[in-house]
Amino acid sequence: xxxxxxxxxxRALLGRRRIWLLVLLPLVLLGLAVLLRWIGEAxxxxxxxxxxxxxxxxxxxxxxxxxxxxxxxPEIEDGTVVHLLSKPISRPVIARTKFVVAASLLALFGxxxxxxxxxxxxxxxxGIAYGFAAGALAGxxxxxxxxxxxxxxxxxxxxxxxxxxxxxxxxxxxxxxxxRRFSIQQWAQTVADQVSxxxxxxxxxxxxxxxxxxxxxxxxxxxxxxxxLRGFSLTGDE
Amino acid sequence: xxxxxxxxxxxxGNVVAVNDVTMTxxxxxxxxxxxxxxxxxxxxxxxxxxxAPSSGTVTLDGTKIWRNHQIYRSIGLVPEREAAYxxxxxxxxxxxxxxxxxxxxxxxAARKAIALVEMEPARDRRIxxxxxxxxxxxxxxxxxxxxxxxxxxxxxxxxxxPRQRMHLMDLVTGMGAAGxxxxxxxxxxxxxxxxxxxxxxxxxxxxxASGDFRExxxxxxxxxxxxxxxxxxDRRLASALVADPSSSAVSLTGQGLEVQAVDFRRFTRLLPxxxxxxxxxxxxxxxxDEDLESVFSYLIxxxx
Numbered sequence: 001x002x003x004x005x006x007x008x009x010x011r012a013l014l015g016r017r018r019i020w021l022l023v024l025l026p027l028v029l030l031g032l033a034v035l036l037r038w039i040g041e042a043x044x045x046x047x048x049x050x051x052x053x054x055x056x057x058x059x060x061x062x063x064x065x066x067x068x069x070x071x072x073x074p075e076i077e078d079g080t081v082v083h084l085l086s087k088p089i090s091r092p093v094i095a096r097t098k099f100v101v102a103a104s105l106l107a108l109f110g111x112x113x114x115x116x117x118x119x120x121x122x123x124x125x126x127g128i129a130y131g132f133a134a135g136a137l138a139g140x141x142x143x144x145x146x147x148x149x150x151x152x153x154x155x156x157x158x159x160x161x162x163x164x165x166x167x168x169x170x171x172x173x174x175x176x177x178x179x180r181r182f183s184i185q186q187w188a189q190t191v192a193d194q195v196s197x198x199x200x201x202x203x204x205x206x207x208x209x210x211x212x213x214x215x216x217x218x219x220x221x222x223x224x225x226x227x228x229l230r231g232f233s234l235t236g237d238e
Numbered sequence: 239x240x241x242x243x244x245x246x247x248x249x250x251g252n253v254v255a256v257n258d259v260t261m262t263x264x265x266x267x268x269x270x271x272x273x274x275x276x277x278x279x280x281x282x283x284x285x286x287x288x289x290a291p292s293s294g295t296v297t298l299d300g301t302k303i304w305r306n307h308q309i310y311r312s313i314g315l316v317p318e319r320e321a322a323y324x325x326x327x328x329x330x331x332x333x334x335x336x337x338x339x340x341x342x343x344x345x346x347a348a349r350k351a352i353a354l355v356e357m358e359p360a361r362d363r364r365i366x367x368x369x370x371x372x373x374x375x376x377x378x379x380x381x382x383x384x385x386x387x388x389x390x391x392x393x394x395x396x397x398x399x400p401r402q403r404m405h406l407m408d409l410v411t412g413m414g415a416a417g418x419x420x421x422x423x424x425x426x427x428x429x430x431x432x433x434x435x436x437x438x439x440x441x442x443x444x445x446x447a448s449g450d451f452r453e454x455x456x457x458x459x460x461x462x463x464x465x466x467x468x469x470x471x472d473r474r475l476a477s478a479l480v481a482d483p484s485s486s487a488v489s490l491t492g493q494g495l496e497v498q499a500v501d502f503r504r505f506t507r508l509l510p511x512x513x514x515x516x517x518x519x520x521x522x523x524x525x526x527d528e529d530l531e532s533v534f535s536y537l538i539x540x541x542x
Contacts (some may be wrong), residue, residue, distance in 0.1 A: 005335045017405045079319035087338040230305050234288040
């Protein structure tokens with residue numbers, strides 16, 4: 001961790017208009033929860049469905065994309081990353097710092113609103129709120145690492161990230177059961193399922209597999225990101 | 239400190255950007271001169287640890303530069319692109335650099351660096367409000383904040399007004415005189431000539447010439463020059479010119495005379511005298527090959 005790099009990264013992500021992208025989705029989630037309560041549909045099933053489809057299924061990958069690529073990709077794009085890289089600081093430390101920034105933003109804008117919205121709907125019933133908060137946290141951390149790596153290895157990180165979230169996790173994951181084993185979203189739901197005792201929530205993956213997969217993917221992405229930064233090249237216009 | 243390049247090449251796919259370059263950059267100011275696209279940035283990026291040589295080695299006092307972040311204790315880099323966070327003030331930007339270097343007194347170092355580039359009046363404004371020249375200066379301040387032994391600048395004078403340019407030139411000259419190793423790239427001969435004691439010339443990825451700027455200047459002026467001359471009587475002037483050994487070829491063209499001068503100095507003194515003696519009025523003398531490209535290509539032809 002490097003405090004100076006973290007400080008600059010937080011300012012870059014929160015100081016500009018990007019913060020509205022991070023705030024908007026949690027606001028929609030909370031708004032939906034308030035709406036469901038207001039029309040009297042705030043049951044356990046509604047809560048689980050909202051969390052599965054919107055909080056974990058939509059909001060989390062999008063926030064992951066914004067924060068994960070946002071901590072590094074714009075700096076690589078405009079060349080400012082050279083200011084950080086031309087210092088006697090090991091590149092893996094820079095990668096880890098960027099990851100911590102992205103992960104903390106996902107905890108704040110992903111996991112906390114998820115907990116608040118589900119608590120608003122069902123209180124502490126069946127541990128749903130705690131389950132989805134834990135799931136969102138675990139999934140958010142993994143998304144942060146993966147999308148940060150994507151932001152380092154390709155200029156098309158956002159496009160590829162959206163394709164992954166929509167096509168792979170959304171479509172393929174819904175129709176091809178085998179693909180669900182390789183989806184951050186499904187792992188996050190498995191964590192939620194493990195913590196919560198709700199009968200409306202069930203996933204086809206064991207917690208053992210999901211936990212190991214989350215760890216491997218997160219740590220692997222951070223290590224790879226550090227490695228790629230060590231070999232960071234400036235290619236001139238010539 | 240010395241940066242040494244030994245048989246360094248860099249290629250991108252089939253395109254060779256830098257071709258078998260061997261050079262040593264020692265203390266003092268060195269200018270890396272060459273037309274756009276000659277491989278200057280590629281070379282500079284390899285010296286700064288931001289590009290791996292495809293073959294050969296780039297070292298700083300014997301230690302490998304690529305994938306070695308410790309070199310940045312000794313190297314300061316001013317990249318060509320506007321690499322500065324627009325949302326930070328100049329002060330915050332330079333201070334962040336001092337902190338990233340873990341200097342014992344980052345505030346003091348940042349203050350000195352900003353004073354060095356005379357940016358105190360604007361230090362509390364956000365960088366996005368700066369002019370191009372001011373951004374360039376704040377980048378120089380950030381690169382100098384840890385008082386590096388080696389300073390690498392990629393086209394540093396681009397976008398600066400004459401006063402800023404003079405100031406940076408003085409700064410660079412002073413640092414060179416103090417024994418620092420300074421390398422800057424430029425495609426403008428006059429810039430290089432004013433600041434650098436030593437010049438390395440790159441043309442089309444190859445190391446075309448190396449040496450003292452006077453030496454290179456002389457080689458550039460002593461090359462054969464081609465002039466285009468219009469006069470009241472081209473044919474008579476041609477016969478008078480070809481009689482003197484300073485011109486090697488004279489041809490009559492539709493646009494006037496084309497004269498190849500082998501001895502530049504002698505020819506420029508001879509031409510008016512010959513014209514006067516022959517009673518020919520000269521209306522126009524223009525160099526046909528004065529652009530930098532042809533000067534450089536002459537150098538590379540000679541060196542190979």
